[in-house]
Amino acid sequence: MRAVRYHEHGGPNVLQVDxxxxxxxxPEEIRVAVEAAGVNPVDTYFREGGYEPPTLPMIPGSDFAGVVDAVGERVTEFDEGDRVFGTGLGNDRQGTYAEYAVAPADRAARLPDEVGFSEGAAAALVGVTAWRALVDHAGLDPTETCLVHGANGGVGHVAVQIAGAAGATVLATASEEYHDELRELGVDAPLDYGREDLAEAVIEAGRPDAILDHRLDQYLDFDAEVGTQGVRVVGIGNTRPEAGFENVAAARGKEMRLHLMSMYNTPDMAGVLRKLAHLLAAGDLRPHVSRRYKLSQAGDAQKAVLRNSFFGKLVVRP
Ligand SMILES: NC(=O)c1ccc[n+]([C@@H]2O[C@H](COP(=O)([O-])OP(=O)(O)OC[C@H]3O[C@@H](n4cnc5c(N)ncnc54)[C@H](OP(=O)(O)O)[C@@H]3O)[C@@H](O)[C@H]2O)c1
Incomplete structure (x- = not known):
């Protein structure tokens, strides 16, 4: 089969098709004929060596969608020919930028017939992340207000839809060019993250009870300032390794709660994927695929996921 691999750590040019x-x-795994693989920032962290993969050479990619092509002897929930999607590969095992991928059955779920493979792959890692952040950790309820930072990105554009499906009022930060698309996804107040009066604008739109923060080094003090008393902040990312408060007392005064998480720790990944499948089938979750790449363009896709601005997700199609 054809597979993208890196034989050593380095920039996007270490990716080659082998x-x-x-x-x-x-016995507890399925083999999937991959139709689409999501491209995530974390794929680049493994390639660069910031996160250590179990072996080299390594196939990158966490997300997959495709058709089950072989089933381990102890797998009962899938049959050959099932359309599936899943995530959580490319870290402790080989990844998904390939014609075939082997996944533990408990990291996959059935993909509804009406959902395309690219959209399925695009929903997986970011969907599990957003679900775990907003539903499991923040415990968002329908009477509350939720703020999602970076809402045009992979996690963000799915998180605003999950928050909306939960019935919450949804505020979002994103460049102005994406505000119309975000309104179509149900965002009540899209706000430009570049504006100088961003804090005032968030407070005017309604102080958030829960915040999904992918840039803790930039927004921790901001989150404490704009949030409600007892605001729950879920931190999924940062641009520098260190992050802190300039004003701890203000955050203390808010009784702010901070929950840091990694999607890879999700205890029942298949269970969350089945919930995402339900939202996908109901049309309450519409992942947007901004661009599709061939296996031979995997380096371009990984460059773009870090450097370019886009709405939704990038996918590789073998
Ligand atoms: N902990 C976990 O389990 C977990 C899981 C998934 C992702 N993550 C992390 O979460 C982060 C986002 O992932 P992703 O897949 O959504 O990436 P992405 O698709 O590249 O999206 C990044 C988003 O950040 C926005 N952004 C850039 N500068 C900003 C600023 N100053 N203020 C607010 N937003 C800004 C971008 O907007 P522009 O388009 O305008 O640049 C874009 O919307 C990454 O660091 C990733 O590693 C963590």
């Missing part, structure tokens, strides 16, 4: 043997599934 012809390798098709892997066989273990």
């Amino acid at each position: 012809d390798i043997e098709r892997p066989d599934p273990g």
Whole structure:
């Protein structure tokens, strides 16, 4: 099969397409003929060596959508020919930028017939992340207001839809060019993250009870300032390794709660994927695919996911 691999750590140019043997599934695994693989910032962290993959050479990619092509002997929930999507690969095991991928059955779920493979792959890692952040950790309820930072990005554009499906009032930060699309996804108040009076604008739109923050080094004090008393902040990312408060007392005064998380720790990934499948089938979750890449363009896709501005997700299609 054809698979993108890196044989050493480095920039996007270490990615190459190799012809390798098709892997066989273990007893609790499925083999998937991959139709689409999501491109996530974390794929680049493994490639660069900031996160350590288990082996080299390594196939990048966490997300997959495709058709089950072989089933391990102890797998009961899937049959050959099932359309599936899933995530959580490319870290402790080989990834998904390939014609076939082997996944533990408990990191996959059925993809509803009406949902395209690219959209399925685009919904997986970011959907599990947003669900875990807003539903499991923040415990968002329908009477509340939720603020999502970076709402045009992969996680953000799915998070605003999950918050909306929960019935919450949704505020979002994003460049002005994406505000119309965000309104179509149900965002009540899209706000330009570049504006100088951003804090006042958020407060005017309604102080958030829960905040999804992907840039903790930039927004921790801001979150404390704009949030309600007892605001719950879920932190999923940062641009520098260190982050802190300039005004701890203000955050203390708010009784701010901060929950840091990694999607990879999700205890029941298949369970969350099934909930996402339900939202996808109901039309309450519409992942947007901004651009599709071939396997030979994987380096361009990984460059773009870090450097370019886009709405939604990038996917690789083998
Ligand atoms: N902990 C976890 O489990 C977990 C899971 C998934 C992702 N993450 C992390 O979360 C972050 C976002 O992931 P992603 O997949 O959504 O990435 P993405 O698709 O590249 O989106 C990044 C978003 O950040 C926005 N942004 C850039 N500068 C900003 C600023 N100053 N203020 C607010 N927003 C800004 C971008 O807007 P522009 O388009 O205007 O540049 C874009 O909307 C990454 O660091 C990723 O590693 C963590």
